[in-house]
């Protein structure tokens with residue numbers, strides 16, 4: 001049993017609310033950058049190239065960063081209030097460092113015009129860049145600061161859990177594979193571990209890669225192997241996005257049983273599935289390098305096998321788990337289970353579109369088209385972001401309030417879902433029609449049809465983004481009224 005007292009829980013609540021409010025401020029601002037990108041692609045506004053790519057860099061890195069931060073903060077909160085005590089000082093240290101890193105990145109991109117994209121394709125940022133070297137340096141240092149903060153937070157959390165469950169391997173559920181009695185492991189802890197350990201590798205590799213960038217920015221005669229740096233960048237980026245999703249899935253394992261009143265047990269199948277994902281996820285990033293012909297061919301095939309391997313077991317066992325939780329449970333479809341169900345759906349649709357893209361035969365046609373942003377925007381926006389809003393409703397309404405009907409919240413939710421799927425459909429349709437990704441506008445495309453279709457679909461997408469923003473506004477209204485009501489009641 002945990003021995004966390006009420007005072008401690010209140011303090012942890014304050015910390016997670018600080019993260020939550022920061023997320024709620026930053027998230028729509030980053031969407032607005034996305035809106036401007038689509039308006040530019042649709043020729044409604046005119047951004048110069050550097051500005052467009054600076055927006056895209058901030059949008060991509062900012063979204064990945066802010067989503068991982070709130071996903072991690074949510075895990076921290078659930079573990080610190082239900083499983084084992086965590087050091088609040090470390091929690092605030094991570095928050096302040098991430099915030100400083102984020103502000104540095106915003107300065108480097110939005111003022112310094114650092115516009116290399118999240119992928120930074122080495123050595124391009126050092127070849128005739130349209131921004132000052134200092135912007136590359138500020139942005140790299142800011143990203144390193146955020147990475148260090150997350151590393152500290154993850155190490156602290158895993159250390160506390162390992163202490164609580166008698167060793168690291170017990171967190172992976174390996175005791176279930178041996179005979180004999182053992183303490184039950186909450187599914188939340190298993191999934192949190194599988195999400196966070198690969199995160200350690202990702203942040204270390206990311207930090208080394210950024211330090212190499214920094215070194216070259218100070219000493220231009222230096223040069224590194226571009227293929228090695230590309231492998232490092234995609235190892236870091238792919239992993240960050242994947243583990244963000246798994247952190248959110250961890251909440252689902254932890255919180256859905258409160259609504260269905262059914263225990264979500266860890267058993268051998270769950271342990272094997274998540275451990276398989278734990279292994280495969282390390283190599284799944286290789287599918288980003290299918291077009292890099294310098295990469296050995298055998299590694300390309302491994303990339304395909306590991307991509308299937310990382311996606312299928314965890315997804316299948318979680319989907320079946322959710323069905324087993326919900327089926328005939330007489331649960332009320334309040335806002336939390338609704339976000340979980342739709343979040344799962346977004347994960348499945350985006351995951352399926354990703355599997356299509358990682359299949360080499362399709363990848364030759366879809367690679368570098370808008371199909372790629374389509375699939376990862378699906379599981380981020382309609383997967384993890386929905387889990388996040390479910391969690392925020394849970395947090396702001398309180399453990400009692402969340403079971404009550406929330407009509408306003410649901411209106412906001414439906415507007416958000418309709419707007420987001422509309423926006424995503426335009427990405428998919430563009431991908432099928434061969435519209436390239438990462439193009440500031442489509443005017444230079446010689447195939448007239450692609451040029452016109454790309455711009456037209458971008459304009460439709462922009463209209464759906466307005467619906468997304470409206471949905472957010474309504475959800476914010478509902479969230480903050482719930483929070484204020486709770487405050488008044490407790491006062």
Ligand code: HEM
Nearest residue numbers: 031034035037038060063064373380381437438439465468
């Ligand atoms: C309604 C919300 C969003 C809008 C309107 C939006 C819009 C966009 C647009 C227009 C692009 C440029 C695509 C291209 O032409 O290649 C883009 C790229 C990107 N977005 Fe979003 N986005 C949204 C949500 C998200 C979320 C939730 C994430 C989470 C990680 C995200 C991460 C990224 C990344 C990493 C890129 C760069 C992609 C690349 O390197 O090709 N976006 N987004």
